[in-house]
Amino acid sequence: MDLTVEELAKTIDHTVLKPEATKNKIKQLCEEAMDYNFAAVCINPCHVEYAASLLADSSVKVCCVIGFPLGATLTEVKATETREVVKRGAHEVDMVINVGAIRDKNYDFVQKDIEAVVAASGDAHVKVILETGLLIDEQKVKACEICKDAGADFVKTSTGFGPMGATPHDVRLMRETVGKSMGVKAAGGIRSFKDALRVLEAGANRIGTSAGVAIVEDFRWAKYSDTWTQPDKPCWTCPSRMASLAKQPKEVYLWYKRHCITCPHRDDNIFTD
């Protein structure tokens, strides 16, 4: 992929969502975001006002998560949370979809849940986190279609707190579903520039990661050898490989694992590393 270090940085939402994040950590996050000219900082609601004050004179946006990380709170709470963080300076909100409702095929509820946040967001962009690791492909496609109909600006793969995280497969599927008119944000488990390049190639135009600095800095190595960007074994990036019975519903887990049986790369699937 032909990309400069600066272009890569501009795709990154520099993220700190851990509960133990201190004010000092948020300050560091914002300073780094300005130094590297990242797209946004992605933070919890309690930090929005402070981050907005630090980033007031910069092009870095404040992105805040909503209904995070489970997405299972009341629609009214999501809407109120959105309204409050936008009032405090958030330019973007990343809401978590109601995953259980998608799995129940309660699509009207899901759409209204998103529409409520879109309505409360004013000029702020709305990204909807699908938590793809809890869904099968058919459900991901349906979720993307609902997001589009509900007026969201982006679909986003994962919270980073759920199973699997972002995979090129999911990003590709989401991009194919939403087309070019919406954004696709890949988030969850993106730790290296190779992870980042993979999801960008698959169709993402935004990346959520807490490893933004390392990704950009390490990307400077790429100009010294093509080996860094060699394709990996197919299993390494396959969602089926990352499936976990401990973290996923049984039927979702088995849905992923059944793909291994019919996979064209089945013969390569011998060792686990």
Next chain:
Amino acid sequence: MSENNKHHYSDAVILHVSLDNHAVTREQLDPVMYREYLGGRGLGTKLLYDRLSVGVDALSPSNLLIFAVGPSTATLVPTSGRTEVITKSPATGTIFDSNVGGFLAPQIRRAGYAATVIEGRSPQPVYIWIDNDSVEIRDASGVWGKDVDATTDTLLKETNDRAQVACIGPAGENLVLLSSIMTDKHRAAGRGGVGAVMGSKNLKALVVRGTKEVAVHDRDHLKTLVEHARRLIKKNAVTNKSLPVYGTAVLVNVINELGMLPTHNFQEGTFNDADGVSGEKLLERFVERTYNCYGCPIGCGRITKVGSREIGGPEYETVWSLGPQCGINDLEWITLANDRCNLLGMDTISVGSTIGCAMELVQRGKLDAALRFGETEGLLEIIEDMAYSRGLGAELAEGSKRLSERYDSPELSMQVKGLEIPAYDPRGVQGHALGYATSNRGGCHLRSYLIAPEVLGSPVLLDRDRTEGKAELVKLFQDVSAAMDSMVVCRFTNFAWTVDDYADMLAACTGFELSGKELLTIGERIYNLERMFNVTEGFSSADDTLPPRFRNPLPEGGSRNRVVHLDEMLTKYYSIRGWDEHGGPTEKTLKRLNIPMKRGK
């Protein structure tokens, strides 16, 4: 703003000390030489290439022993407290450099020296006392025969307690091929028998005190770059978490999990009791505090305590060599054996690896001795005997290559070019395996530490089983490592910094205009000059190989069924390097890098 327009480091001089006639001379550093080779390893290699005749016996008075620092030494650049020791190795016969931490390097640089070159042989034991411009060769008969701790304490009392001591223990005095030079008591310039070279000169120690200012080209800019560099170290999981919390021994469980922790002299790659000798267990049982070398924000060093005795280390390689390599799961014994090696001035990697080799010789009925895998009884005495070169210890003191040849079993020595391979079974890491085979100083993990990308995912995780592209990466890592060793900075910075960071800081220190690519060319020049040294000593592609054991698959564990595919990578490596099929640089390559064909006086 620039302090002035001149290129800094050019004010440093090369100090020559002849122990034959106790003559001390000074030589101005040639600007072309340091522009092309920087300092440290590069400078030492260039001096050795130009001034050591071909075929000189490494333990003869003619061999040169060089202590070199670099243009970043004693500046703001983090981890710039490392010293390079360069010589011809008595263990391998190759050119050899050994990189040591601690606090010696800043003293050398502040005394005004880029390098100290020692030649000849004193008729009596001596030590060299450098106090800024004053250089004395003093009688060392009072400390000859003493261990490293006693020697260090005595010489600091005799000179200045704020000085730094680099000394040998009994092993170096007895010309043991596994001997080290020790600084700050427990930091080792190990491997290759550099201690024996010092011992062969009847030189017990180098003691240095330097108090001069070290100027840099652009202090303000350097400060900005260093702030950035320190931030990167703090952002990196290896340099900010794993190494400061557990030390290098954090690798025990990681490498064992992948089935690459050499066990029973590389007969297996999984040690059942790895957890008992892990970095985590070391932290729980023995770690007293961390140890930071000069200017280091990482702090990978450990000070452990067993009983009332405070001990420096053990490092990962030591835990492995004195532990799983010998089938030993007693972490307390490993810590004590490490201490014993430090006091005697012996390289723990080669000591443990050679004992493991001897244990396999016994296992296979080739050697009759009381050495059994997993048994520690009598082993501390064997280690002591190695240092004093007596009894069976005298045979082990020559290293595993000579030991195994003595018992007609050369295949049981896990070495390259006579240097024991460290703690990563190459069958589990193809790129790292190529690095072992093509290392100019023999079986070394630090010439090209491909464990970083192949295991630790730094900067990205690469498929450890693949051979494609590994030749390019081995060259890249060898070149950047040669450059780092010539600045001189610690290898662990490589987890957090890129080539560009090194080049930027070096430019701010020296005033050179230098890009990352140009810095790599300097590293490439150094690597090729080392190779030419070895070529002139008779080394060839036949020496770029691995023990035959690595053509047989590991029986079990995370690297089971794997072998090293060296041939697939070696031809490509030579081609990328611009070397011929004999493993030497072509004329075209030498010309491109401005390396003279002719070597020596």
